[in-house]
Amino acid sequence: MKVLFPPTYFPSPHLETELELMAEYLEQGHEVYALQCRGELPTCFANWEHRPALCLECRGRFEKGMAILGGRVTVIPMSSPAGPPDEIPEFSDIDALKRFTWKGAEVGLCAASTLITKSSDHRLDTIAQRESVRREVRAAIDLFRNFKEVAERIKADHAVIFNGRFSISLPAINACEQLGITYSTHDRGGMKDHYWHIQGTVPHDIDNAMREIAMKWMSTPEQDAVRRGSLFFTDRRARVEHAWHSFTKRQRPEQLPPDLDPSRHNISIFNSSIEEYEAVRCWPKPIRIYKDEMDAITRIVESAADDPSIRFYLRIHPNLAGRDNTQNRLLHGLQGTYSNLCVIKAESPVDTYALMEQSAAIVTFGSTMGVEACYWGKPSILLGRALYENEDCAYQPGDHEETLGLIRQRGLAARPQIGALRYGLWDQERGTPFRHFRADGLKGGTFDGERVRPRQPLRALIFFMKMLEHAAMRLNLRWWK
Numbered sequence: 001m002k003v004l005f006p007p008t009y010f011p012s013p014h015l016e017t018e019l020e021l022m023a024e025y026l027e028q029g030h031e032v033y034a035l036q037c038r039g040e041l042p043t044c045f046a047n048w049e050h051r052p053a054l055c056l057e058c059r060g061r062f063e064k065g066m067a068i069l070g071g072r073v074t075v076i077p078m079s080s081p082a083g084p085p086d087e088i089p090e091f092s093d094i095d096a097l098k099r100f101t102w103k104g105a106e107v108g109l110c111a112a113s114t115l116i117t118k119s120s121d122h123r124l125d126t127i128a129q130r131e132s133v134r135r136e137v138r139a140a141i142d143l144f145r146n147f148k149e150v151a152e153r154i155k156a157d158h159a160v161i162f163n164g165r166f167s168i169s170l171p172a173i174n175a176c177e178q179l180g181i182t183y184s185t186h187d188r189g190g191m192k193d194h195y196w197h198i199q200g201t202v203p204h205d206i207d208n209a210m211r212e213i214a215m216k217w218m219s220t221p222e223q224d225a226v227r228r229g230s231l232f233f234t235d236r237r238a239r240v241e242h243a244w245h246s247f248t249k250r251q252r253p254e255q256l257p258p259d260l261d262p263s264r265h266n267i268s269i270f271n272s273s274i275e276e277y278e279a280v281r282c283w284p285k286p287i288r289i290y291k292d293e294m295d296a297i298t299r300i301v302e303s304a305a306d307d308p309s310i311r312f313y314l315r316i317h318p319n320l321a322g323r324d325n326t327q328n329r330l331l332h333g334l335q336g337t338y339s340n341l342c343v344i345k346a347e348s349p350v351d352t353y354a355l356m357e358q359s360a361a362i363v364t365f366g367s368t369m370g371v372e373a374c375y376w377g378k379p380s381i382l383l384g385r386a387l388y389e390n391e392d393c394a395y396q397p398g399d400h401e402e403t404l405g406l407i408r409q410r411g412l413a414a415r416p417q418i419g420a421l422r423y424g425l426w427d428q429e430r431g432t433p434f435r436h437f438r439a440d441g442l443k444g445g446t447f448d449g450e451r452v453r454p455r456q457p458l459r460a461l462i463f464f465m466k467m468l469e470h471a472a473m474r475l476n477l478r479w480w481k
Contacts, residue, residue, distance in 0.1 A: 001030045004156040006147050006172040007037035007078065010046050010058040011132055012452070014162055015080035016437040017195040019065045019447055023159050023436055026072050033074045035150055036062060040078040041142055042135045045166050048118050053465035054481055060454025060462065068450055076150055081142045087338040088137050092125040097133060098279055106281065107140035112172035113279035117166075121325040122274040136167055138147050144171035154306060159183040164281055165200030173202075189431025191242045196431035204282045209387040214428040225425050232424030233375040236368070237353050242428070244442060252349035252351050257313060257342055260358055265310045267407055268359040269297060270352070272368040272384065273319045274327050277366060283411055287384045288364070293365050294330050296383055296403075300363070301341045303404050310407070312341045313353060317367065322348040361412055370394050375420035379412040387427075393419035 003025045008018050014208065024030050037044065039055045049052040066073055085143035091097040091108075094116070100108025116122050116135055121225055126133050151159065159176050161169045164185045176183040185201045189196045201208045217225055237244040242355070260266065276287045290296035297314065304310045316331050328346070335343040344350050356362055356373055365384035373380040374393035382394035389396065393415045397403040406412060439445035446452075454462060472478060 001025075001105055001453050002154055003030050003032050003156045003333050003370075004147075004151055004154065004159045005032070005034045006143065006159065006205045006285060007035055007041065007044070007159055008062060009044075009162045009168060011164075011187070013192070013195070013215060013437065014186075015061055015433075016447050016452060018162070019069060020195060020434055020436050021186065021450065022069060022073055022195065025099060025160075026069070026352070030070070031074070032156055033150070033156065034062075034066070034146060035076050037078050038082065039262065040080055040146075042081070043132075043139050044168050045114055045118075049478065050480060051460050051469050053469050056458070056465065057454060057462050060458050064450075064454060065447070065452050068448055068452065076154075076455065078142075078146045079149075081138070088134055088141075090130055091133060094122070094124050094279075097126055097137075100137070101251055102137075102141050102144070105140070105144040105174040107144065107167075107171060107277055109281060110165060110167045111136040113165045113170075113348060114167045115276045116278050118305065119157060119325070120275055120320075120323045121327070122177035122278040123326040136351070140167040140171050143440050147172045148179065149155045151175060156181055160197075161185050163187050166202065170281065188243050188424075190428050190441055191431075193434055194243075194429070194431035195260065195434060196439075202282065204277075204280050204387075206282065206385065206387055206389060208433065209426075210390040210429070213422050213427065216426045216429070217422045220425060225244045226421055227340050228428060229421035229423075229425035230375075232428035233372055233420070235428075238302050241442065248352050250349070251329060251351045253351055254354045255308050255349050255351045256354050257344060257350055259342060260355075260367060262310070262358055264411045265307075265410065266375060267310060267312050267363065267364045268355050269312060269359055270367045271297075271314065272365045272367045273316055273317050277385065279387075283385050289403070293384075296365070297334065297341075299400060300403060300407065301338045302315065303400070304407060305338070306341075307324060307338055307408065310340060312338075313355060313359070314341060315350070316346040316348075316377075318346050318352075333360070339453060361407065361409070363407070364394075371420050371423050373416050375417060375424065377414050377417070381406050388423040391419035391423050392416065 005018055008015050025032050039057055043050055049189045055093055094112055097108045115124055159172060161172050161183055163303060164173055165168050173183055183198045184197055185202050187196050198208060277283055287293060287296060292449045295436055320328055334341060353406060356378055361379040361381060362373045363381045363383060366386040369388060369394050370380045370382050371388040380394040382389060384397050395406050398407060437445055437447050453459060
């Protein structure tokens, strides 16, 4: 079997994950090919501004990885772009960008997903940022062209792709689908010493998550499953970092909003960082019965205003701390608008878990707090999509009136804890243990005992180039644009 990897996402541990998978396919006797970008893409997720130092670092890390694998991978350089296609229009808004396709490839959707994450703004001004938009769409088209041409030329049987929603990945999936080639995707696992390799779909596929959760639970002895599933929740509450940063680490344990009255019917709303789901192929409507989270929050708060005993606390996701974006501006604008709503900013030291404990019920749009509340015995109301939505650990209302009925209900019971435990076991241990890569943190480690980094003196040159580029950025002298 011929296995093709598109240009890699070079930050650790994702490059090392690809090396791990390349090694695995080689050990099984397959032919492995890697399409390498040597600066041909005008932008990528790891190097938004096409900085020369980062391009050089990417090439140096990739070449070191190929050397560690003993030169057994066939490296195919990307061809230079033929120039920006004339078909790239100007987009009136982010929704118009999402809808744009090129020769059947969803280049607009993946460009939107990438740009939303880069800018941390789900309502990116596509007119003011027209050059960035055009560059991102061009990168997606260039990747689609190159990957499809190479896959056809070498007669690839399978492709391995990072994540699946970005400009460096979704076009490769589109090419596979058009050519009838199977593919798999990869991302971080549940622990830093695991990677997640998914056949035929992407990490955001809820049906795939449901299947994996069921298989994990059924293959684990019951007592072990309960004990290990519980660790997911106790570790998160203890701010233990297994695969990614703890967003609650800077909060002050047990601190509550000063106006919280335990005798009232307190409802906590935990929102999500919209950039994580706003332009995802699997989730065309990430919030089911409302237009978006602002529509949900305002309608719920306004509709419940006739009951003075109900008090809402909106806990803005800590991942939004310090971000000047549309989502934060809209959420902050709610403060003082409604007498029955208290807005807790992302930077606030108020303890997420203490707030949960003092709530009669919690409302989420897909945040992990939705399943965590179930584990800790709190009623959870899920209004968005989530990988745990099929585990019966949250109420999922079908319309606004049902949402209000759940919120108003005194003594609302939590959903059975078993669903949370099933999810916790899977998420805690999600993926496959590395055999070649040994992580020594969330973003580093060694592969077969070696650091995957550029050799000297190239490493020293990259260091000085980065210093020069940072100085140029401070002076707004970006010569590389």
